[in-house]
Amino acid sequence: MGDTQAATGSCPSGIGADGIQVRRWSWEIIWITGGLFSWLIVPWLVAWLRTEELLSVLGNTPAVTLFWGAMWGFGGLTFGLTLRYLGLSLGMAVALGITTVIGTLGPPIYHGTIIALASQSSGQITFVGIAIALVGVIVVARAGHNKESELGSAAVKTGVAEFNLRRGLLIAVFSGVMSGCFAWGLDAGGPIREATIAAGTDPLWQGLPVLCVVLLGGLTTNLVWCSFLIWRNRTAREFLGQLSPTAETAGTSTSLLKSYFLAALGGTLWYLQFFFYTMGESQMGRFGFSSWTLHMASIILFSTLWGFLLREWMGASKRTRMLVWIGIGTLVASTIAIGVGNYLSLASS
DSSP states (O other), X not given: OOOTTTTTOOOOSOOOSTTOXXXXXXXXXXXHHHHHIIIIIHHHHHHHHHSXXXXXXXXXXXXXXXXXXXXXXXXXXXXXXXXXXXXXXXXXXXXHHHHHHHHHHHHHHHXXXXXXXXXXXXXXXXXXXXXXXXXXXXXXXXXXXXXXXXXXXXXXXXXXXXXXXXXXHHHHHHHHHHHHHHHHXXXXXXXXXXXXHHTTOOGGGTTHHHHHHHHHHHHHHHHHHHHXXXXXXXXXXXXXXXXXXXXXXXXXXXXXXXXXXXXXXXXXXXXXXXXHHHHHHTTSGGGGGGHHHHHHHHHHHHHHHHHHHTTTTTTSOHHHHHHHHHHHHHHHHHHHHHHHHHHHHHHHO
16 A cells, blocks of 8 residues: 555545546545555464464564554654655655665664674675665665656646645654664564464464564554544545545446455555565574665665656656666665675575
């Protein structure tokens, strides 16, 4: 699920691409319905199928794990305001840059292992890879800013009209820090991992019960906010297919069943990013913390490549297109560096 509209309180007519949209629902109904699938239903179903003694294992849940999940929920809700006041390129650069640093370096600093890791050649290569990823984020963001300036899209004009540097930076810092709490929550779930492995779960799936807890914390934050919006906007009737007083009437041919299906599909696809994330993290040993950098870099890398595929960069200057390819190459280089660092660590252990 995207965060672009998360905190604005707006009620867009739909979400999706290529004309596949949920048109009869307000934003808060779409968001919380999809969220129930991505943060509750699918994580618990998958964990139940792939792990042993799930409920017993979750009895070892540290309260702080749920807390970090709730804090991450605030990050998602405020990310939309970051883009609203800073624009797409600057907002993404600031928020994702902070999230990358907080989520990657926070756990080893907290555990006091960062100096020991940095003293080894494998750790040095990994930290260089993290630094390269941050450079790649900045380069891609700069290319995006250039493209926006050259093309002058309607979305950019709207963003400029609401541009507020001071307010935007404050919200971006808050959003970036809070979003990085997801990585802290995964790190705090160590006792859950140990318990699920002891119960006989394959180590590859050890992160799935942790996701249940972290995402439950995020659900709590988002549920409170969406409940407020549903009460304020009087949109609860949309769950049953009835239009609210403020809902748009255009494109109402979308059936209620299709609306639920699209929300469930979007929520499930969103969850799958962390399903595969925990699988990869489980294989990275002492440098599992660097998986957060790979995750953030991959989001920017593949979203930018999709932008090229969808011809979003058509009309941008050759210099700007060259800059974005440099950024993509930098992000690829960062993943290679981090991979080499992890390989050397595992080889020496």
